[in-house]
Amino acid sequence: MVEHHGQHRDGLMKKIFITAEVPTRILQNLSRDFQVDVFSQSRPMTEQELLHCLQCEHYDAVVCTYKDRINQQLLDAAGDQLQVIATLSTGTDHIDKRACHQAGVKVCNVPAVTTHAVADYAVALLLIGIRRLDSHIQEDTSDGNDEPWHFMGNLQGRALSDMTIGIIGMGKIGTEISRRLHGFGARINYFSRTRKIHVEQQFAAHYQSLEALLANADAVLLSCALSQETYHLLNRDTLRNLKPHAILVNVARGEICDHQALTEVLASGQLAMLLTDTTEPEPLPPEHPLRQMPNCLIFPHIATNTLDSRENLCHGAVAEVQRTLSTLPVTKFS
């Protein structure tokens, strides 16, 4: 379950625990100077497993993913030796940063290296939704038969150039989504904490209030950070503003949407389709009502999964750990 790397396990080397596989080259490089233990299963660690590993052996650094919950209990188990937690992600919402701060543990993330991959993924989900590509795939012509076929059939979609898209969260990912949608000829409205004049100028994007954005958009894309302010930003009250038959794409965090409210607007048809890379909780249990909705596609939190992105995440996180354990200045999370 846990693989051990590092030639001289003499008790003097600093120790790193990594909760997911990282490329062999990175591991070999790291294990020249550190003792490195890696959770080597092809699944995320459970909270209990991580707790157990950090209780049994004390580490100077933990490299985790966005699937791992780093909370007070875990920090208590890790003990005073822990200096740094580096997450293989942009988001840091899975880490109790206040508890880390109080425990004197640095928190590092790897922003920006996955932006393009996530923006591509968001647009891919949007295209699936507006053209109902999921249903097209199920239209089976393998028997050489085109039937049933209707020229004005029920799988009609819309072109992005005929649509108004609302983007919530105009940060790095939102900006790259805008670049792509502008290329497709879509009209872009956005809502964010602050106005982004350069995005307005470059991609003809219009700033709107949340309510106006929801009322005007044929499709809404979520790309804002999760915080106390954005927790359940889309709820029964705000979703009421949606244009009938709108499409919602979420590549941010599941917690930004109240899932009960989402189930209701999907059932009423106000929301024609939900395509989401993330859920609350994750994974969403099989019996959750959202899973029963035919117009809801749930993806396994995988928007960053390109080879380059994942390698860059590993390089970035490991570099932060090396810097910290070598007592050089560390980059703070953005």
Ligand SMILES: NC(=O)C1=CN([C@@H]2O[C@H](COP(=O)(O)OP(=O)(O)OC[C@H]3O[C@@H](n4cnc5c(N)ncnc54)[C@H](O)[C@@H]3O)[C@@H](O)[C@H]2O)C=CC1
């Ligand atoms: N599905 C996935 O695999 C991935 C998801 N993400 C999620 O996407 C989020 C955004 O990533 P980036 O664009 O790189 O971050 P960023 O920091 O560049 O952008 C975040 C944006 O959210 C906006 N925002 C924050 N609070 C807001 C509020 N109350 N109302 C409206 N807008 C608000 C900010 O103004 C900012 O423009 C991350 O925090 C992460 O949760 C990031 C990478 C991969």
Ligand SMILES: O=CC(=O)O
């Ligand atoms: O969800 C993934 C991230 O990088 O944040």
